[in-house]
Amino acid sequence: MACFSLGDMSSKYALEQLRRWEIPGRVAFSEGNGGLPKIDVRTNWSTAEVYLHGGQVTHFQKNGEKPLLFCSQLSRFQEDSAIRGGVPIVFPWFGAREGEEMAHGFARISEWELHETGALPEGGAMLRFHLPETAKSSTWPPCSLVLVVTVTDKLKMDLVVTNSASDADFTFENCLHTYFTLGDISAVVVKGLKNTRYLDKQENYAEKADAADQIEIKAEVDRTYLDTAEAVEIIDRSLKRRILIEKMGSMSTVVWNPWIDKARQMSDFGDEEYKQMICVESGNVARNKVTLAPGKSASMSVVISSAPLA
Secondary structure, three states: OOOOHHHHHHHHHHHHHHHOOOOOOOEEEOHHHHHHEEEEEEEEOOOEEEEEOOOOOEEEEEEOOOEOOOOOOOOOHHHOOOOOEEEOEEEEEOOOOOOEEEEEEEOOHOEEEEEEEOOOOOOOOEEEEEEOOOHHHHHHEEEEEEEEEEOOOOOOEEEEEOOOOOOEEEEEEEEEEEEEEEHHHHHHHEEEEOEEEEEEEHHEEEEEEEEOOEEEEEOOOEEEEEOOOOOOEEEOOOEEEEEEEEOOOEEEEEEEEEEHHHHHHHOOOOOHHHHEEEEEEEEEEHOOOOOOOOOOOEEEEEEEEEEEOO
């Protein structure tokens, strides 16, 4: 099957080649931030944007609503940097790793290949990407990574990892590091994680129990909830909406807000932007990491939707 990679040619010519994949009224291509090619998706219910850089969804918005995904106004859109916002793909490690300059793995700073676009009969659209081998990935065991993005009145992302080795297991961490748009962090609670255990990065990854009915953000929060397969809700009283994060193939949920001091330390994040965002990330990290036998695959699916508060 034909495929397209940004690294194949100059930016201007690349954009012209991408336009072969356009679907009138559904999928179009344009020059995005930093001159990077951007895929624009329009459905009967919503709009979305995806960059080949990082294979990253940076925008999803239902018609008549505020965007569901947050992207920093200071985010860097350049080939050697991760995009701050949307849904970065964390793989094959989560967080900092000894001997590695880049946190969260190489997938989010790699150029992905577009393999397929499709218009769904009911009015949605589908995009399928593949992560080619890079200089960084070549130092890891051979594996295949495929991302399928489906846009309707919901945003669905399927991440499939296959161990391509013939004689060795492959162990990895993965995460769809989703940034959500909020009206005001002070009017937001996160539900669905009651009676679970988490690793608290604020206290050197101490393991704690969470018995609270809901999480309120009143300071920096950086928690990895373990053994959590259930859906999570973000209740936003300011925007008067409920965001639902449903998942399959994910046993970890990360909740993160940098708060005041950390926001000021990040050069690609506005000093006050912590008030309008929260990360609720679906993945498999820490003791929930995945080990695949040769030739085996693991799939993780995340579906994001919203509804007005009753």
